[in-house]
Amino acid sequence: MMTHPSTNKFGVEFTDQLDTVMPSLNWKIGFEIELMAPLGLSRQDLAELIASVSNGLVRRVFHPQSEFSQVPGTPLFHNLTLGFEVLNQQGSLIARCVDDLTLVEDLDKTQQPKPGWYRIVSDDTRLLQLITGQADPGDPLTKVLKPIASLFATHLEEGPGGMVRVADSEVSKIGKHFS
Secondary structure (H helix, E strand, O other), X not given: OOOOOEEOOOXXXXXXXXXXXXXXXXXXXXXXXXXXXXXXXXXXXXXXXXXXXXXXXXXXXXXXXXXXXXXXXXXXXXXXXXEEEEEOOOOOEXXXXXXXXXXXXXXXOOOOOOOOOOEEEEOOHHHHHHHHHHOOOOOOOOOOOHHHHHHOOOOEEEOHHHOEEEEOOOOOEEEEEEO
């Protein structure tokens, strides 16, 4: 028997009945499934499939990750990779399909990235947070860091192998993205 329910600032509903000890939670609890896409398919394909069966839509997002660096003095590189969120008709998140840099076994490392895909690399997570807040993950490689270059009153610098970087007037690397 439930009597006089009350909700606290955390959104957890309790009753004043002494034998009721399990609160009713109103926040989402999720889980992670690590999948490798079949040859020729991607996390975007999975997100589009989930969206089609749930009558939802797909939104391209930045997904933060870290990896060990082989650059002396820089133990970690922080990355923004492209991820895909599936939203329902009300705009609520259904699923997030993202990259996992730790899954490397059986991958063809000579394979070129999918057209239009890139990752942004920095040794400073604060800069990646700035990029996440100012750049549009839907933008192409040639445009995604332009808002950041503008914030630092500089321009994009193109480098070898499709690399583009933003450097401030002190030539500090702000962000790089690779095709």
